[in-house]
Amino acid sequence: MQIPVVRNVLEANEKMAAQVRERLRGILTLNLISSPGAGKTSLLERTLRDLAGEFRMAVIEGDLQTDNDARRVAATGAQAVQINTDGGCHLDSNMISTALDALDLSQVDILFIENVGNLVCPVEFDCGEDAKVALLSVTEGDDKPEKYPLLFNLARAMILNKVDLLPHVDFDMARARAFATRLNKELAVFEVSCRNGEGLEGWYDWLRRMRADKARG
Amino acid sequence: MHEMSLAQNILDIARQELQARGCTRLTGVHLRCGALAGVEVSSLRFGFEVLLQGTPDETACLEIEEVPLRLRCGACGAEFGGEGRLALWEPCPFCGEQLGHEVLQGKELNIVAIEGT
Structure with missing residues (x-):
């Protein structure tokens, strides 16, 4: 017997993502995606410390193994919960739903989801976020947006980290920016150094605007 | 390797549909996969086979129809197609x-x- 049906293979994830989104109503939720070592945790450590007086923030940390990153962000005083994927290459909405049980959501204005370091698979799985944020560091190739177009096409913001190292590397900032913004005309781009704090004010202003939009519903 | 979780989703959906119609054995699944779906077809096939090994549905086949891109030009708005991603x-x-x-x-x-x- 042949049964004609049309069903999206990712429907289970998308249904759960809709439930997560409902639970997170009123909380600005950002899904942070980059390759390993681009500086996601460093960006969060800075942001959590610098904006601690303005917003109540929480972090869901995704890693294959260890709770090192959750301990790093918890040291800033923010609520943090670790998900270990045991080799899995991405977070999905079911993992997020479970992780939310460990957070006091009534005490959160902004939730950051730090995805597993990977520029491919995490892009496919909706985690119930309001926006994806792509992070790229200048010690990587400036052609990353060309190689991984889907992320830069879907992200609302791109952070170019480690700009303090620009004098020592061959990263062509104009090339990276040009390609990413042509892929995505709405993309907000921030050049920052999480090491010395350069450029972070632009990112913070964007967070303030996004949070205000979310609070207005 | 997110293809393994996709293969599991495919099997979950297929078995659910079969059960709803009183069938007990899965013999095949037809899939339409877009060129930009981010799926490595050979990994998906591998995942599907591995998950079925040792089950009554072991011989079920996976047919994959690849859907080409259809695009609208970002400048002039004309629509056109293309092969591959x-x-x-x-x-x-x-x-x-x-x-x-x-x-x-x-x-x-x-x-x-x-x-x-």
Whole structure:
């Protein structure tokens, strides 16, 4: 017997993502995606410390193994919960739903989801976020947006980290920016150094605007 | 290797549909997979086989129809098609613009039919 049906293979994830989104109503939720070592945790450590007086923030940390990153962000005083994927290459909405049980959501204005370091698979799985944020560091190739177009096409913001190292590397900032913004005309781009704090004010202003939009519903 | 979780989703959906119709054995799944769905077809096939090993559905086949891209030019708005995912970067055949095309078709990953007994 042949049964004609049309069903999206990712429907289970998308249904759960809709439930997560409902639970997170009123909380600005950002899904942070980059390759390993681009500086996601460093960006969060800075942001959590610098904006601690303005917003109540929480972090869901995704890693294959260890709770090192959750301990790093918890040291800033923010609520943090670790998900270990045991080799899995991405977070999905079911993992997020479970992780939310460990957070006091009534005490959160902004939730950051730090995805597993990977520029491919995490892009496919909706985690119930309001926006994806792509992070790229200048010690990587400036052609990353060309190689991984889907992320830069879907992200609302791109952070170019480690700009303090620009004098020592061959990263062509104009090339990276040009390609990413042509892929995505709405993309907000921030050049920052999480090491010395350069450029972070632009990112913070964007967070303030996004949070205000979310609070207005 | 997110193809393994996709293969599991495919099996979950297929078995659910079969059960709803009183079937007990899965013999095949037909899939439509867009060129930009981010799926490595050989890994998906491998995942599907591994998950079925040692089950009564072991011989079920996975048919995959690849859906080509259909694009709308980011500059002039004309619609055109292309082979493979790299077509996203090809110049528009009408005005020559190379980037910013909107994807009309090619991101989908859908089950379109299930076979069972």
